[in-house]
Amino acid sequence: MPVKVVRGSPRVLKNSLPKNLRQVGLQNLQLGRDYSEACFEGTVVIFSQLTRLQNGTPFFKIVLQESKNSSSISITINTLLFGKLAEVCARLVHQGDTVVVAGFGLAKSIIGDGRHCCHLEASDEVGSTLYICPRSSSTGKASETVAVPIAPKYSYTPLNKLKGGTVVNIYGAVKFFKLPYKCQGGDHCLVVTIVDQSNTKLICTLFSADRDTLPQIYNNGDIVRFHRIKIREFGGQMQGITSNGFAALTFDGTIGASLVPRTTSKTSTFTDEDKKIVEELRIWLAQNLTISAPAAKLCDIQPPMFFQLTCQVVGKAKVDGSSYLLKVWDGTECPFPSWKVFVKTDDLEGDGNLIHQLRNLTVDIVLYDNHVHLAESLQVGSIIRLYSLHVKIHSSEEKPDVSYLRFELHGGTGYGRGFTVLSESHTDAVQLKTFLDTVDLTSSGYSEASSFPEFETTYIPLGSGVDRCQQLSVTVLTDHQHLDMTALNTIINSRHPQEYRVRAKLRTFEPEKLHLSVKLHCPQCHCLQEVLDESELNLIIQETSASCSDPKLQNISFCTSCMFGSENQGQRRVPVYFVKHADHQNPEDSVILLEGGMVDEILKLSKIVKGIIPVKSAEDSLVLLDLSAPFFWQGNTQYYGCKHCSKPKTVSNLSCIAALENPSWDPTTIAQALGVVPLEYVFLMKFTLDDGTGSLDAYLMDCQKFFQIPASEVLTNSIFQEIMKRLMKKLCPEHNNLDQLPWLECFIRSYYVEDETEEKLCYQIFNTTIAEDV
Known part of the structure; x- marks a missing residue:
């Protein structure tokens, strides 16, 4: 067995080790030496969660503090465990345990975390063995007790000092973020832009299979601490992405707010030095950064507007496959009549008596598309925060002389659109619950007739005519989701070649005879030629x-x-x-x-x-x-x-x-x-895109990625030909005006093409594919 648990004193542990093992200390470790018959003893300071590498190999990391020394961070070392050894240790290792690693490998560490410049590697495949001596629960005998390790001291890199290819620890204030959304590969992605006192911006794209393990960011202005984040350079700018051992803490950025961090990690350190860094960031944030977070209460609504709302869910119901109803309140009364969505009583989750009692204090919010799945898992009674919630005035077809408010959370993640559940301990959640408890529901204004009698029984079904300006796109982005959306008129007026993320509609395309779009392309000289008949x-x-x-x-x-x-x-x-x-x-x-x-x-x-x-x-x-x-x-x-x-x-x-x-x-x-x-078969098409601010021609040159069918077989396979016709009819339906066309979300890059007389700025679509359900 590659893992052995030894209970007792350090003497018992020492006597349990094979006699042929020689013990080495951190000061004696040297790259290139054989440690197959050596061992290192240390105390567990930190350990990570069990994860899997890209090839499926189990991976577990522990940080060991050399047992003979306990006064300096320089005597800690990262220890990486692989395979069955990692799986077993993840169940047995706890903070404070004494661990002996026997038969290990030594490699250069690329993580600048202030620990030893090398790290230990151990796995059952190379014959490594771990001896674990659990920390004693008794403090009566010094000889039987493991000393409590000191908290490790981390070094933090300012955002203006980041270099590509490094793994660092950083602090920053949130300038913009998108709530976690599900990627095409199944992972969840959180995009956050942070800044610090150097006035440098860093866009971080964080991935996790479990949405709940991503940083818990609730507001622009929150402060985050990221440990072991990987820095890469793209387009001349630094970006942050998750790496092995990534961990995060989140703090309220308000001066005087609690210093208790929000974290999903089982173990985390937070020292007096960390408190000082957070407080300094809060002061700088208050003086230098304007956070545009238009939060409002229902009583302050001034339509039309997009705003942030913190509220409690009292009822919910599925409307159809792409929309979901939430009945919410924040203890204040909306000054205008609001849209009441018709749903069957049996389909509405929540306390019916409470919903009826609060009928004049609640508003109906309809969530669309990608927000539906998360809304289905909501618990009635939860405190939630909605971002970029849209409220506007609408007139009923049945009563055109009567106007009412519609609250909608459109599909997509643009402009930070989405919602999150606040933890019960969150300051805003506690304050809202306290306030809701003080609302007098026996008041005649709330329990009797509505303030708007002409609208009391008007329930509007969610029909096909509902304006859903931000419905899900019929295309999917395959990379660089961190880029912000850019209007086409901005792109047209820019003369510098660069990459953009756009949301537009396909007005026309060429060639209309789709088989003529298949060309031959040389990947070396980039020449194009026709396919011969x-x-x-x-x-x-x-x-x-x-x-x-x-x-x-x-x-x-x-x-x-x-x-x-x-x-x-x-x-x-x-x-x-x-x-x-x-x-x-x-x-x-x-x-x-x-x-x-x-x-x-x-x-x-x-x-x-x-x-x-x-x-x-x-x-x-x-x-x-x-x-x-x-x-x-x-x-x-x-x-x-x-x-x-x-x-x-x-x-x-x-x-x-x-x-x-x-x-x-x-x-x-x-x-x-x-x-x-060899030449490659490609689709070569010209798309005329229009987003209402302008239109431009963008070229698509793609082998298989966009249509998800091989260009080499379209000319000879009638099934693929029919698939391509169907897809293009979805992207660009015939005889429809611009408002009725579906949205395409895509990346385009601008570039110059020279001819005999002038340089021409052209545009090409890339890293975009048609959605699977189109």
Whole structure:
């Protein structure tokens, strides 16, 4: 067993160790030495949660303080455990335990956390063993008690001193944040922009499989502490992303507020030095940073407006698949009649008597799209905070002379839109509950008739005519979600090439005949060319065959050759070369070289064999046809090479593939052997985007990512052709005005193209794909 628990005094632990182990201290550790028969003893100061690496290997980290010394942070070291050893230790290790690591590896540490410059690595695969001596609960005998370790001292890097490729500890004040949302891969993502006294901004993109383990940020102006955050450089700016061992604390940024941090970690340190840093940030924040958080109570509503509301949920109900109803109150009365959404009584969760009693103090809020899933898990009675809540005046079709307020939380995460549940201990939650307890519900103004009798029984169904200006996009972003949205008129007026995130509608697209959008693209010289049709291919083959009017079999050592009788042009004979790679090979496993075959003949043979390489005779050898024609056929798919970048070789170079025991006859391997730079099939389309502020033409050049279907097969596969037609009808429905078109959220980059007379600024769509449910 790689983990052994030893209970008793340090003497008992020492006697339990194998006699051949030599104990080493931190001052004796040196890179390059063998520690397979050595051990290190330390006290557990910090330990992380059990996680898994990208390859699925269990990973657990502990920080050990050298047992013989306890006065300096320099005598702590990170210890990384892998595999079964990590899983077992995650269940057994506690703070204050004495741990002996035997048979470890030593590696250079890349984390600038003030600990030892190296770290220990241990796993059961390399024969490591851990001896754990649990911390004694008794304090009566000094010899039986483990000394309480000091809190580690961390160093913090100012935001203007960050460097790409490092892992650091930082403090900052929240300038902007987006509530956690679910990514396409299943993880949850939190995007937060922080600043510090250096007036430097850092955008952090934090990921976690569990939404609840992400930093608990409630307001702009909160203060955060991030430990072990990785810094990378992108577009000339520094960014922060989660790394192994990432941990966070969040504080209220208000001067005089509690210093108790919000954390999801089981263990965290918070020293007097940390308190000083938080207090200094609070003072700087109050003097230098204006936080635009338009919080309001229901009694202060001045529509139309977007605002932040802290309230209690008294009822909830599912309206339809993409909208959800919350009945909320904050103890004050809205000065205008508000929208009442019609739902069946049986579908409404909550205390019916309380809902009826509060009917003049509650408002109905409808949440759309991505907020529905989180709303379903809400508990009635929760204190929540809604961000960028929209309230506007609306008129009823049944009573056009009567206006009312509609409260809506539109779909998406733009402008920080979303909501969060405040913890019971949060200052604002405590204050609101205290205030709600003081509201006199027996007052006649609340318990009797409504203040708006003409609107008392007007319940509006949520129909298809509801304006949902921020409904979910029909496209999905695959990277850089931290970028803020930019209006098209801003992009048009900018002359500097850069990248943007936009939300717009597809007004028109070209070409209208979708099969014409498939082109051939060279990844090296970036040239584009058309895909030839059958008549053009036949013409090229005929011109090549004309120079070889009397074809004869060549002697090729790695091929079996024969003459193939063609059905075309009388008794024309076509040389065929079967590449040998087995004593008994099936035709469907065979690759053949074909000299002078027409397109229809190649297509017939390609149904029988694995692949066909069209060739022609050149003196005593075979060579590829002109690269205007495909160098390889596989089924109905043709593979082309770039005429500018390729340096074709004779067919004899295929012998290196044929000589392999299990040769790979894929297009890439064949192209490499023949000196061909293969072209890739791409979709090339022009989209005219419009967001109401302006319109621009953006080009889409994509192999498979955007439509999620391969461009190489669209020309020959009728199913893919129908899928593409259906997708484009969803993106750009016919005969609809701009208001009825769906939203596309996408990234575009601007770039200059030079021609003979001028430079032209163009735009290209990238890192965008069509949503799965479109």
